[in-house]
Amino acid sequence: MSLFNVFEIAGSGLSAQSQRLNVVASNLANAESTTGANGEVYRARQVVFSTTSVANAGAESSGVRVSGVIEDQAPLRRQFDPKHPMADAQGYVTFPNVNVVEEMVNMISASRSYQTNVDMMNTAKNLLLKTLSLGS
């Protein structure tokens, strides 16, 4: 039954998009973290999406999954602030390379995609319920 596959596909989309939202939240929360868990300066993280096959759905249609989380290799932001406890010998503090504006855009995009997936599930549910009441 094809419509049940819509649930699987939309479900995979939901988990992938929420993972993306998680990463955005982590980036935004750590936009000013001068020290990460590993002792280094925090670097912005981005998710990488790839397709994934859905059981019984065939090769033509696929779900989505997060195939990896990459660290942004862009140069870190350096700011002159000699009074800061993390300032180096020259008085510069190294801040994460998180672009707050970019992250906000990413967040809105992820939330819209999440909504689309929820709508898809709702539509499939309604259609299935209508089909179930066929002939009554």
Added chain:
Amino acid sequence: MIGKLDETLDFQASALKLRGYRQQLLASNLANADTPNYKAVDFNFAESMKAATSAPGGQVAPAPLQITSPAHLRGIASAPPGVRVQFRGALQTSIDGNSVDLDAERAQFADNAVRYEAAVRFLNGQIRDLTTAMKGE
């Protein structure tokens, strides 16, 4: 007699099956709207409907794939017979190689859902007609 009853419902039943499958393909497109290098897929409904209804017995049997090694793809016959899934011509290509146009896909998704429901209603109407005829009231 039963064969005739079956034939009456056959057309809308095939339509329902194809609409359901199209819904699945469009869901796949929407879910992968942010996946790099994903190409949107769809099929020609009119063509597939013609293939599904013109075949003798109403159904074309799918050709089974021969599997001679465990590494071969299973080739699950998910696509209903007569359906030729094609890549959608991209209106605007994006730099990551993704060809999903979210607005167009959403519109198609809603359109297909309405048409699915229409098929359900037609089928309901036909079933009601048949039961009315049987009751003879």
